[in-house]
Amino acid sequence: MEEEYEILESTVKDFNSKYVDNNSLKLENEAMGKEFVKILADQGFFSMAGQGEDGKGTDVKALSVVLENLAKSAPAVAVKTLMMNSFSAAVKEKEIIDSISNGSKSGTVTFSDLLVGKDQNGSLRMEGGKVKGGKEFVFGSDSNFVITLLDSGELALIKSGFTTGKKHKKLGFRSIGFSSITVDSADFLILSKEGRKVLERMYEELSIPVAAIALGMSEGVSQKALDYAKVRTAFGHYLKDFQPLAFDIASLVAEMDILKRYFHDLLGGTPSDKEALFLKHKALVLAKDISRTSLQIHGGYGYLEDFGIEKFYRDAMALSVLFHNEEKDMEKLAGLVFDSRAGFV
Amino acid sequence: MDFELSDEAKEAIGKAKEFARTHFTEEVAERSDREEQFPTDIVAISKKEKILDFSNPWKVLVTIEELVRRDPGLGISVTISAFGSEIFMLFGNDEQKEKYMNPVFAGQKTLGLGVTEPGGGSDVANIKTEARLDGDTYILNGGKMFISNGQIADYFLVLARTSPPPSSEKKHRGLSVFVVDAKSPGFAVNKLHGKLGVRATNTAELIFNNVRVPKENIVGEEGKGFYYIMTFFNISRIYVAAQGLGIAHGALDRLVEYSKKYGEMSETGELNENLQLAIAEIATRVEAARNLTYKAASYLFKFTPNPIITSMSKYYAADTAVFSTRRAMELMSLHGLTTDLERFFRDAKILDIWEGTTEVEKLIITRMMLKEEGA
Numbered sequence: 175m176e177e178e179y180e181i182l183e184s185t186v187k188d189f190n191s192k193y194v195d196n197n198s199l200k201l202e203n204e205a206m207g208k209e210f211v212k213i214l215a216d217q218g219f220f221s222m223a224g225q226g227e228d229g230k231g232t233d234v235k236a237l238s239v240v241l242e243n244l245a246k247s248a249p250a251v252a253v254k255t256l257m258m259n260s261f262s263a264a265v266k267e268k269e270i271i272d273s274i275s276n277g278s279k280s281g282t283v284t285f286s287d288l289l290v291g292k293d294q295n296g297s298l299r300m301e302g303g304k305v306k307g308g309k310e311f312v313f314g315s316d317s318n319f320v321i322t323l324l325d326s327g328e329l330a331l332i333k334s335g336f337t338t339g340k341k342h343k344k345l346g347f348r349s350i351g352f353s354s355i356t357v358d359s360a361d362f363l364i365l366s367k368e369g370r371k372v373l374e375r376m377y378e379e380l381s382i383p384v385a386a387i388a389l390g391m392s393e394g395v396s397q398k399a400l401d402y403a404k405v406r407t408a409f410g411h412y413l414k415d416f417q418p419l420a421f422d423i424a425s426l427v428a429e430m431d432i433l434k435r436y437f438h439d440l441l442g443g444t445p446s447d448k449e450a451l452f453l454k455h456k457a458l459v460l461a462k463d464i465s466r467t468s469l470q471i472h473g474g475y476g477y478l479e480d481f482g483i484e485k486f487y488r489d490a491m492a493l494s495v496l497f498h499n500e501e502k503d504m505e506k507l508a509g510l511v512f513d514s515r516a517g518f519v
Numbered sequence: 520m521d522f523e524l525s526d527e528a529k530e531a532i533g534k535a536k537e538f539a540r541t542h543f544t545e546e547v548a549e550r551s552d553r554e555e556q557f558p559t560d561i562v563a564i565s566k567k568e569k570i571l572d573f574s575n576p577w578k579v580l581v582t583i584e585e586l587v588r589r590d591p592g593l594g595i596s597v598t599i600s601a602f603g604s605e606i607f608m609l610f611g612n613d614e615q616k617e618k619y620m621n622p623v624f625a626g627q628k629t630l631g632l633g634v635t636e637p638g639g640g641s642d643v644a645n646i647k648t649e650a651r652l653d654g655d656t657y658i659l660n661g662g663k664m665f666i667s668n669g670q671i672a673d674y675f676l677v678l679a680r681t682s683p684p685p686s687s688e689k690k691h692r693g694l695s696v697f698v699v700d701a702k703s704p705g706f707a708v709n710k711l712h713g714k715l716g717v718r719a720t721n722t723a724e725l726i727f728n729n730v731r732v733p734k735e736n737i738v739g740e741e742g743k744g745f746y747y748i749m750t751f752f753n754i755s756r757i758y759v760a761a762q763g764l765g766i767a768h769g770a771l772d773r774l775v776e777y778s779k780k781y782g783e784m785s786e787t788g789e790l791n792e793n794l795q796l797a798i799a800e801i802a803t804r805v806e807a808a809r810n811l812t813y814k815a816a817s818y819l820f821k822f823t824p825n826p827i828i829t830s831m832s833k834y835y836a837a838d839t840a841v842f843s844t845r846r847a848m849e850l851m852s853l854h855g856l857t858t859d860l861e862r863f864f865r866d867a868k869i870l871d872i873w874e875g876t877t878e879v880e881k882l883i884i885t886r887m888m889l890k891e892e893g894a
């Protein structure tokens with residue numbers, strides 16, 4: 175890893191030990207609170223958009239290093255950071271970007287239009303110069319700004335004039351709002367006429383950052399399992415001495431290590447869509463597998479929140495539902511692998 | 520070989536279905552889960568309506584499956600009041616059966632079973648809770664961990680050491696089972712909060728601080744407790760397998776419903792094949808798990824238990840529950856995340872852990888198989 179990213183990694187580690195490690199369950203379960211969000215912002219974690227090599231776009235490398243390391247302790251904090259950055263990257267208004275960067279405002283991009291079928295996510299129409307209607311699944315609905323598709327196919331930034339509605343169940347990332355929204359707003363901007371295309375591109379650009387979170391989670395949860403297996407005994411042996419547990423976790427750690435190398439390789443160059451999707455696909459599966467095994471190693475204690483394991487089990491699945499859709503992602507992946515449209519029958 | 524359930528069992532399924540439809544509303548299930556609240560009212564109604572008919576174990580088995588299929592947390596809460604009662608049935612004396620078991624079967628009292636300790640659950644023989652004889656009473660000291668019904672049970676069956684093991688290889692000797700009244704002085708309970716799933720069920724830590732237990736509260740013979748508990752697990756694991764069937768079947772129900780409503784059609788006008796194959800795989804696993812479970816049950820209910828098949832059924836049904844809920848979550852996208860399926864996903868994981876972890880079940884299977892072959 176280049177030096178600047180090593181420095182970034184150690185900054186996040188310091189941040190975790192200062193603000194996150196002893197607080198991670200609360201940060202997962204309860205709204206993060208203005209003070210904590212401000213501290214996150216002060217680290218510069220929300221302003222990685224606009225820092226790409228040419229000064230535009232997002233510095234995916236830096237963002238991914240931050241996300242990976244935040245996710246080791248508190249996946250919800252990593253996801254919040256990702257949301258703020260992906261929102262900023264889509265906006266041009268300096269005032270809004272500044273308010274996100276300094277943590278005084280928050281924003282979200284609604285990807286649910288890509289994740290569920292056309293008629294399942296509500297409807298937003300233009301009526302008399304206003305955006306009206308509602309959206310069903312808005313992750314980050316507690317934000318100040320929402321970017322979402324309109325029925326017309328345009329991508330709109332709603333700046334005010336929306337209220338949150340029915341709260342959805344929260345399998346994971348419970349500190350982040352997830353609900354429907356009702357919109358009646360004249361305070362909006364049209365970001366693009368070709369909204370779906372732009373949204374799809376933004377979704378694709380999430381592949382590596384989402385994989386970074388999944389990898390960070392895998393590292394965090396597996397480390398807990400390795401530590402526990404070294405101290406807990408059963409039948410007169412440390413858990414690590416039992417083949418089923420030792421082999422299972424060792425095999426998953428091997429997979430994780432290989433993926434991490436691939437991840438760092440990709441960060442060192444310009445990853446293709448195919449490579450990014452390979453990584454996302456494998457990292458999400460790994461996070462689910464490794465959190466199940468790590469929970470299992472903890473036995474009954476793994477089932478209780480105090481040990482900080484069960485949250486990874488929930489978050490791994492939540493991540494793979496909120497930022498991934500099996501059929502859509504696999505169809506895309508199959509197409510890239512076959513070099514022509516595939517996997518659609 | 521007859522794969523048909525009896526008419527009585529079929530009737531029990533219908534009754535359970537109706538009970539769950541009436542009482543396990545999403546509002547109640549969601550609230551019990553969110554607030555980690557034991558559904559006292561529903562459990563009381565279930566007792567009044569005799570939802571569990573202990574005179575016929577097949578009826579109990581299919582009732583568990585059907586209730587859990589609707590909601591695991593509520594289903595398990597309703598069917599766990601008599602947890603451990605088979606120990607009385609098999610090893611208790613008439614007086615104990617009359618005093619403790621019958622009121623539990625009649626729905627008047629609730630039972631709990633304390634085996635696991637903070638230091639370990641799989642290694643049962645290594646428990647540290649001690650019972651020392653002092654005149655006509657035993658004095659219990661120690662603690663139990665993760666005990667279902669911990670805060671609500673009237674009595675507990677508690678495994679404790681009554682004499683030192685003859686050697687480190689024979690730690691399973693010298694353990695005994697006691698009935699402990701929850702009102703005993705020196706007995707305390709700490710509710711455990713923050714479970715991943717089955718949050719409607721009540722789980723607690725038990726503390727015994729010089730708890731005096733009358734000598735007549737020892738169940739069966741002194742020193743044979745380990746054997747009693749293992750015998751019990753060979754019964755209860757079949758009911759845990761039924762919980763697994765319920766959860767897996769519940770996930771299948773939800774996925775099938777989703778696919779009818781929202782499943783994407785391919786260009787040939789059929790449901791996407793990926794989804795079709797996933798449904799087939801879950802349905803096949805549920806059926807296989809059910810066949811194993813019913814086979815284990817049919818051995819047991821004819822009084823010829825087969826511990827190998829029992830452990831196979833528990834491990835496989837648990838794995839099927841975890842697998843099915845995971846696949847359904849992956850395929851139903853935001854619809855899984857925002858409906859009760861996410862609860863099923865959290866609930867399922869307990870089955871890999873309680874009453875013998877999946878690893879322990881697998882070890883039992885092989886060790887017993889090798890032993891049989893050796894014989």
Ligand SMILES: Cc1cc2nc3c(=O)[nH]c(=O)nc-3n(C[C@H](O)[C@H](O)[C@H](O)COP(=O)(O)OP(=O)(O)OC[C@H]3O[C@@H](n4cnc5c(N)ncnc54)[C@H](O)[C@@H]3O)c2cc1C
Nearest residue numbers: 408416470473474634635639640641665667873874876878
């Ligand atoms: C919600 C809940 C309710 C419960 N209700 C009850 C109850 O009512 N009564 C009761 O007595 N207990 C109850 N339990 C406890 C449960 O039965 C134990 O958690 C379980 O037996 C595992 O024990 P443990 O948690 O101590 O894990 P450990 O025994 O410490 O095991 C940890 C890990 O090591 C593995 N392991 C252990 N030995 C071996 C080996 N030889 N080879 C390979 N792997 C091994 C296990 O499979 C597991 O993955 C409950 C638990 C929970 C979470």
